[in-house]
Amino acid sequence: DTGVSQNPRHKITKRGQNVTFRCDPISEHNRLYWYRQTLGQGPEFLTYFQNEAQLEKSRLLSDRFSAERPKGSFSTLEIQRTEQGDSAMYLCASSPGGGSQHFGDGTRLSIL
Amino acid sequence: AQRVTQPEKLLSVFKGAPVELKCNYSYSGSPELFWYVQYSRQRLQLLLRHISRESIKGFTADLNKGETSFHLKKPFAQEEDSAMYYCALSGPSGGSNYKLTFGKGTLLTVNP
Numbered sequence: 001d002t003g004v005s006q007n008p009r010h011k012i013t014k015r016g017q018n019v020t021f022r023c024d025p026i027s028e029h030n031r032l033y034w035y036r037q038t039l040g041q042g043p044e045f046l047t048y049f050q051n052e053a054q055l056e057k058s059r060l061l062s063d064r065f066s067a068e069r070p071k072g073s074f075s076t077l078e079i080q081r082t083e084q085g086d087s088a089m090y091l092c093a094s095s096p097g098g099g100s101q102h103f104g105d106g107t108r109l110s111i112l
Numbered sequence: 113a114q115r116v117t118q119p120e121k122l123l124s125v126f127k128g129a130p131v132e133l134k135c136n137y138s139y140s141g142s143p144e145l146f147w148y149v150q151y152s153r154q155r156l157q158l159l160l161r162h163i164s165r166e167s168i169k170g171f172t173a174d175l176n177k178g179e180t181s182f183h184l185k186k187p188f189a190q191e192e193d194s195a196m197y198y199c200a201l202s203g204p205s206g207g208s209n210y211k212l213t214f215g216k217g218t219l220l221t222v223n224p
Contacts, residue, residue: 003155031210033210033211033212035212040121040216041216041217042116042198042200042214042215042216042217043156043198043212043214044214045211045212045213048210048211056211058211091156093212095210098205098210100146100158100161101158101212102157102158103148103155103156103157104155105155106155
């Protein structure tokens with residue numbers, strides 16, 4: 001197992017476009033998390049899934065953001081009508097039950 | 113509200129010197145505390161979890177509930193310890209609050 005995998009590694013897009021990121025967790029992990037990290041800050045929680053159920057969303061997750069985990073395996077995070085302020089590193093993590101979270105390499109989003 | 117404070121953005125020590133990275137937290141109840149580390153060009157990875165009471169790579173951290181602190185210590189720093197260190201907390205193990213709240217991080221540089 002190569003750990004948590006995120007694609008793409010880097011996404012450059014124009015303001016107003018939609019983007020989608022994918023996260024493949026460690027296969028036996030039932031919990032999956034999304035975080036966002038901006039320069040000089042630690043990761044900030046966005047949302048969390050247990051299997052396919054989205055159990056918590058941060059107020060940071062505006063209406064333009066949506067996350068899914070359709071079969072309790074991989075997850076997608078979509079941002080519609082991107083804005084300059086969306087530029088950040090988007091991190092995915094997974095954990096088994098109450099175990100420690102394992103992070104992916106992240107997807108760096110740059111808005112032109 | 114849960115909050116993690118790392119007062120030092122940067123910390124520079126010489127090889128062989130003791131190092132202490134400070135972390136203070138705010139949480140209503142008994143949180144679980146973690147230290148994560150990110151080496152250059154690598155993903156965020158777990159270093160220590162307070163309930164494990166382990167020493168990893170010579171690092172230790174003791175949870176002080178009275179001072180609400182979880183400082184990371186190593187008696188003799190090595191050059192390979194140079195990295196970004198993040199303190200984080202979540203709700204108590206076995207509870208329902210799994211999201212991690214991170215501090216802003218401390219960049220440790222160990223000079224030869």
